[in-house]
Amino acid sequence: MYVPAVLSEGKMLYRDIWWQYTPLSVYLNAYLFRLFGENLNVLYWAGSLSALASALLLYAAGMRLSSWLAGWTTAAIVIIQAFNPYIFCFPLPYSFAAVYGCLAACLFVLFALLAARSDKWIWTFGAASTAALALLDKLEFGAACYATLLVLIAARCIQQHSWKRIGRDLLAILPGAAVCGLVAYWMISIRGVEFITQENIISWPTTYYMKTYGKMWLAATGFAINGPALGQAALRTALVAAVFAEICMVLRRARSERRAIFTLTLVVVAVACVIGVWRPQAETLFRSIFLPQDMVLYVVIAALAACWYFWEERTETALAAALLLTFSALLAFRILLGMNVSDYPIYYNGPVILGFLLLAPSLLPRSARSPRAAVQRQFLICSVCLTAAVLHISVFPKRKDLVPLTTSRGTIRVSKLMAERYRLAIAFMKEKAARGEAVLSLPEDTSLYFLSGTYCPTRVFMFVPGLLVPGKMTDELIAEIERAPVRYLIWSNRTFWEMGAPNFGTDFDRPLGDYLRAHYRFVRPLAPPPMGEWDAGIYERRPDSELPDKIAANH
Template identity: 25%
Template sequence: MLVAVSVALIAWSWRKWPDIQVDYGQQLYLAWQLSEGQVLYRDIFYNYGPLTPYAMALWFRVFGASLTTMIVTNLLVFASIMSMQYRLLVLLSNRFAAFVATLVSLLVFSFSQYLYGGNYNYVTPYETTLTYGMLFGYASLTCLAELIRLRGQEVNSSRRQTVMLLLCGLSLALCFLTKPETFLAAIAAAVIGIAALTDSGTRWKDQCANVMRYGKPLSLAFLGTLLVSVCLLRLGLSWSESSQGVFRAWSAVWERQPTKMGFYREIMGTDKVADNLLTMIGWTAVYAVIIVWLGAFVWTIRKRNTSMIAAIVATAPIAIYTVFFGDGVVWEEVVRSLPVVLALLAALDLFKLTIAKQTESTEPAAQRRSWLRLAFTTYALAMMLKVVLNVRLSHYGFALAMPATMVAVMGLTAWIPDWFTKRERFGNAFALGVCAVLASIAFIQLRTSNFYYSNKTVSVGDGGDQFWADGRGDFVKMLIGRIKHHVQPDQTLIVLPEGISVNYLTRRANSTPYLNLMPPNMTMLGEANVIAKFERHPPDFVVLMHRDSEEFGAQYFGRDYGRHLFAWLTTHYHSVTLIGAMPLQSEQFGVLLLRRNDLKK
């Protein structure tokens, strides 16, 4: 059934996933240029690890450069993530809870669009490095789960254990080569996993010996993979540049200064700490009331059929309100309480494990499950650090909030029902009521996505590059025609401040290393350095494409930031054609094609 739901969702949202201007074009252009022989970090400026760009370039070399290639390979990555996640959820709860949680992840997170801009999905993510990072993070968790299981066997396979440790170290290293947020989550879970494996013996010396025993193979695989990565990058870079490339995702964090930039402070929620804390508390209170309300029905009614009916009666008003009268609720904030809930769950598991170790009263199987649950909860908590006070379904939440949501759904459909069942109540009735509420929330989210997808009626791109866009697509289609008329295939082009999808769709290269010159990159690079690069390698043509970047604290390129570069462009380029309104002047969309003054016709 989960496969059927996935197929239906893919068909419903088919080729409506990318944004025509923002972010995803960078993934296509990056893969295309690397597959043509360009070198990452030398020829193309990039803020994340090298693994994903070169993996995408490999797919382009093998299967051809097209959006179709990217869709198919990303769907395979997504299927792998879902498969590993489902297996972990079964180990942590039961098949029913794992099914419900996975269904929620499909309906709410995987193929959705909750904002004007696309790209926050698993088929064409704003940064493919994020989903690859999740893939390897889940791979390391899967290895840890197997190691914890092997520890409980009477006849332990030391060879299989070593293989799992090596695979875990490899997965962590590959995750390190993607994005910092995914690696931090994976390594936090790995620390818990190693603690679970070494949780035997009372002497400090025994504990240290166990840490060394498990840590050596894992560390060997981790460091060995990073060393191999440096050597592979050395094929196109110096040793110094190769080493810096392996750590590029981490150095970029400091260069970007996220704690000072308003955009990242808003994303994390540190711009309005008090307000965000109140919102989190408010949503936590709402869920507490629903749980108590539903739990009271389940607790007081002991007959099975009556209990089931009571659960539906208890949750029906909530579901009806959500679907028919909940337009005033900001439903993307429905996950705002997750950091509070998961922190409490992690603290509870840690407390139970501490008591169990002191009293030796817990069954080994239950103790292993508690360790694994703590590891997964820790992973989910760490994934939310970037958005900790402002967790949402939209934007980065499609990936960063999904594991935490899985924990919450397991708690509501497995752990709490089990608590009722052990006390001779019908826990399944509680799970049924929860499913009714979850179904109403999923319906609302699908309705929101359908609103945005129904507005994507403009077909852009040819053949394997075709996708559906909103109204901006008409302007871009006309621009592509003008570029093909005025710009020769061997001439260069840059779209400012953002819109490198045009380069990819027209197969015109960018003579500069910059995928975009939005405020964060301009801050990191320094405008003087950018101008110097333009002077050394001036593009033959420039496209000014309207882009409101107010979320970064500077609305328009050339007016609120990048003024010196804009002045340089006006001196060295002249207008060729204008489509729509003059860009970067008002709220109206438009594009302007410029030609370098000294370029021969």
């Protein structure tokens, strides 16, 4: 929320304010702020409409693959997981780049499926343009789109035995690629390649962040390729296979497949209700069976099989299936062994779920080959997956102490203690800004700048493990603090245990922490006891006579 607000007032991205992704999402939100005003409601609408559009696009993709039921179920799961009271949501997410990336991915899926079944140039152009938008929004979304686009072009060349086809398709890619090239040129022109790739886009393979924390970050999101992780995946798969085999046995022995499917669905829903009411701790086991944690791994294997099948058959249907599964695997590789309908995976799992729902029914025994029988088998798979998603969201801890935090820039619901402390912090920042005194929020509460209508006095506005590169970048930041000059710090109790470096200034960013402790002194806590989930202390710059460099100069 803070970065688009600053951009809407004339600042330049990267040069004036740090940003960790490519620029599309923040400039889009900046334009929305200019159009509708700098208010949280603008973001709520943008995120909510993106969730709805993503769901509709996946439903349309399911229809293109002759399965409205799989498309509808995928859309329902996307909507269910998009709206929750945590930062991994769509209305007010941890990053709108992920939200818009999800939307671009769903649009790309639809365009790619249309291109697979039609020779019309417009569908390839649409897919290529969407890939360009995805790349300008967040690198991994764009990379998955462009890789799948190359698969599409190569497959159509094989299918039609025509080199002219490749020429036409490459021309369709050219406009979007040219726009990406121009944006890349602008980014590099600011302060060079190293400034962008090493001091801004932290997911670039050679950054300090990726070298220091990348392996832990990828493992935390589900991309852990090692013996223990694969062993656990094998055990989970064995459990899924055992339950699936039991379902297959019931269907084979049933006199009426329709009645058996209806009964099995009711049993699964009933078990979910029992778990939701009396045994919520069993939800993880239920979800691991009916909405498998290793779903992305299964889709990767299916993608390889689908590509081989296309090589043998070379039909439009085979190509469409291969494209969907290939794109799903490329997009969601980070959650390879960590599929979920909450947290980080929600921005990547839509196409994966659609592919899984299309594939799984084909593994059930077929007592009849009629279209109605196929729909019944798909109904069973879709029902149990949807039930698992609903159960997972329903057992989320319910916060009963949420109260509205109302500011001049909108309202957000937070815990009572956090609302009280944020009001005090916002009032403090407004008061000091009115006096011309700069306040720096540490390490991560950047929403304070937006909600108070003030500005971060430095280019870098948040401090998480690996973001601030030791050496030149740290020295430049300290020089900015001196030039501002920063009079006060609001230093919160935010920790980063998930990164293995919990405490700012000691476990990471130690040089900056040493500087701040030497140049600032603790004045008072932001709020009186009791301590809450979010607390902070007020620090004030020491008088010149107490600063280490001044004392050394005097001696």
